[in-house]
Amino acid sequence: MSPQSAFAPLPAIIRRDLLLAMRRRGESLTPLLFLLMVVSLFPLGLGPDPVKLGASAAAIVWVAALLSVLLSLERLFRSDFDDGSLEQFALSPCPLPALVLSKVVAHWLVSGLPVVLAGPILAMMLNLPGHVAWTLLHSLALGTPILSLVGSIGVGLTVGLRRGGILVSLLVLPLYVPILIFGAGAVQAASGGLPSDAHLLLLGAQLALALVLAPIATAAALRISMS
Amino acid sequence: MNRIVQFFHKTVSPEYFYWLSGKLIPWFIGIFVVVLAFGVWGAFTAPTDYQQGESYRIIFVHVPAAYMSMLIYVCMAVAGFIGLVWHIKLAEITAVASAPIGAAFTALALATGSLWGKPMWGTYWVWDARLTSELILLFLYIGVIALYNAIDDHRKAARAVAILALVGVVNIPIIHFSVEWWSTLHQPATLSKLDQPSMHPDMLRPLLIMIVACTIYFPGILFMRIRAMLLRQERRSRWVARLLGEEGT
Structure with a gap:
């Protein structure tokens, strides 16, 4: 098999996952609704000042946003693990890390991107100034893919378990700190009138690192879960 | 070269390691007790600090515990890596057995740190950089232990733990620096200036002795845990039956 055809399944996997998400629109909207509800709980708790x-x-x-991505992670490999597609992925000539990466990309498009777009709007409802919301959009756009990538490692380790959900948050939340x-x-820097480039650049560096390393770790984790 | 490989293979076989560690544990524990006695004696006879009074003496427990919490995580990740790459059962067990010891040292470092914080900063807990990163380290250890307990198959669980430990070890520097830049109130590291320590030699000596004591304690207690895990996981193998038979008669 030529190298080109080995990577041919990747766009197909993304298309399939997006199609599946479109067919189950209610389920795909859950992260967004969760974000909306959690954000609206805070004014009730903090007071309307x-x-x-x-x-x-x-x-x-x-x-x-972090919690809503965490909530949606459970679905990343679940159905593929249950129906055995994941084992076919592992057996295919296409490298498993590349397949994992395309799964994560599709997952981020479904559950991360809406959070990125809705986050700044919700923040403006919480009285965040407009130009700062712009920075929030940038930081979410750089940060939520890292959340999906790092989270995929935790999901890979726990996908074979009955009650993996709560364990994933235990494994992954400490890694979300940076x-x-x-x-x-x-x-915070932008609202203080300071340049926020340094923070965004560091987020970008983490994204680059996670893009390279996380799929490899997830693939290794999935192989263990399937063994 | 062949000899070294042979020796290595012999050492990592569960049966031989069980025997060898049984011989080594009394030595580790014995040396630990002696060094600890020196350290404790030094800790109580060290001069009183001119600023912090007597309460600074908790440093002799706090710093070794914090140091061990990080050392053990690295040991766990290295053992996990060896186990993943070469499929050595003993290395996998070492990684798993390290986790509770590391978690205990981390909890000890946190507890002594917060007790020290009360007289020094006037509060048990502040969200300062090193307290926070130590707390996150504790979470990482708890994650490792929880993952191991959640998977029924021992070898599968050990390999999963190894991956998690490796992911953690890549992340620890990132977490550390992010927390460092996020906020800092903690005094700068006392032992980082190796050329000219900021401590009086009479205080530094017992501290270093206590660190050595903890470092010797770790393999002693680690071997005990590994032996217990080996017996349980290999309970159907012939050497365990022979061993138990001998002890039974």
């Missing part, structure tokens, strides 16, 4: 809400808007939206720090830090 606009100054206080504006100061914590970045952190609220970031934590909510993403949250730089993501929310960028917005």
